[in-house]
Amino acid sequence: MHVEEIMKKEVVILKPGATIANALDLLEKHRIRHIIIVDDVNQVIGIVSDRDVRDASPSTFIKDADNSELQNEIQTIMSHPVITIHPMDFVEEIASIFYDKEIACLPVVRNNRLVGVVTEKDMLYTLIQLTGTHVQSSLIEVKVPDRPGILPEVTAIFGKRKTNIASVLVYPYKNDLDYKVLVFRIQTMNPMPIIQDLRNAGYELLWPNDGLGLT
């Protein structure tokens, strides 16, 4: 899945000469955590987080504080250079950027111009879609030998019953390299016939089980 499929195209931006007060307003108004700073031709030159802005604001503990700090230019507190991504990057790749760099917002840049933004939240939403938990479904876990051709063998059983698969995940089976776990979310309230078919075909099911030895 490409970044352009999950990015937000309406991006909240500020010019470098805007004030910290402007940034505070925007963060509050849009209920967001990051503002991207662009120049006159929409090139990304910095980014500020809600924490940067709060650190630069007077403490709420000080009564009658002089609020002159809020009139400082945003470019005095922005982070730069900025890590950016491309619309054709993969979602998996940006997940590792979030993880490695410990950041939560990535501007998307094409031909040196800002075209979108992806946040950690957008990324998690995509993950929810991938796990299939957003559609009505039942879950089945099958333990299978790790060999070529096993996936179509198992999925053929669902196909024969005309049961739609909402998602498939493939996990390693504990530390045993000879096995994999296939997790299916299928769009039916009655998985019984499929479960019977899988058992008849000799597959071991981790779910459902009898509750005696939950893994």
Next chain:
Amino acid sequence: MRNNSAFVFSNDYLTYHFHKDHPFNHKRVQLAKELLELSGALTKQDIIPARMATDEELALFHDYDYIDAVKRAGRGGLNEKAGQEYGLGTEDTPIFKNMHEASSFLVGGTLTAVDEVISGNKDHVLNLGGGLHHGFERKASGFCIYNDSAVAIKYIREKYKLRVLYIDTDAHHGDGVQWAFYDDPNVCTFSIHETGRYLFPGTGNVNERGIKEGHGYSFNLPIDAFTQDESFLHVYETAVREIAAFFKPDVIVTQNGADAHCFDPLTHLCGTMAIYDRIPFVAHELAHEYCNGKWIAIGGGGYDMWRVVPRAWAQIWNVMKHGKPAAGAIPVQWIEKWQNESPVRLPANWHDSEEAIPEIPRKAEISEKNEQLLKSLLKYTKPIR
């Protein structure tokens, strides 16, 4: 407590029939009714005939496009592709002859129950034909075509403006009803069910709390697979009493799916008949405490149609009409009449014997986890400021 009650029924309920191998079989309603008749708890004077819901009534919740598609499907006039958009013709909700009429009777039965209760004719009314909580505005799903509960609650809101507490004890999340009133502060929904981690439909997390005006009026208790009576009843009773105290409803609608029993083939909860004694008992108490008795009870899921559902559903009526659940032996005539047709041995008693109850090694862990869930839920039953 006065127990002025009625039982809604029509033979037309039996026409809600997908095909002979489908797990949803409304013969369950007949089995429960005959069990009550043969045990002397239900007489002709108690029964009110169900009517068919009108299109206008269905449209209180459903789209006219969808109603039209159901009508066409029932007459063989809907092709596979067109059906897909509406969830019609799937493995879960296959098309059957006159499905619109059959489904409308179930909704009409629940509306009859509503009218009897709200008009004051009766305090409590039971419609075992209803409880089809997975029906959506324009989509059939999970064995449900029309969502009688959603239609009936919209009907209560439009016609009588009363505040409704909907309690759903089916082992599956009552998603159709929850989403129907997700933004409505006058309808509070509470569903206890097996966690959606494995089980259809997958939703019903404790953090699903409603949106906009309705935020704070949706409650969920997604208990662990293999939960047994003790933990089920503890978390359920605590939650439902707190929620009723928080919301103070004018009328209570209970959906009584009977699929949380350890015999049920579709779910993984591990209850016994004991929970089906308590569920109606608590609903009855709450209806008298908050609603001047106004209580509408409807059926729902339940896929062990021989051993579990007839007994569980009969107990709702026993509590409603006679103030307490039945105990002891099941009438022999009932067993004799149905044993030949049943693939399993019919139960001899109203309650399960010890042998029926499986040993669950993770019991302590499951109970502890459910307790944590209850705590999360209870954080939300404090008044909102």
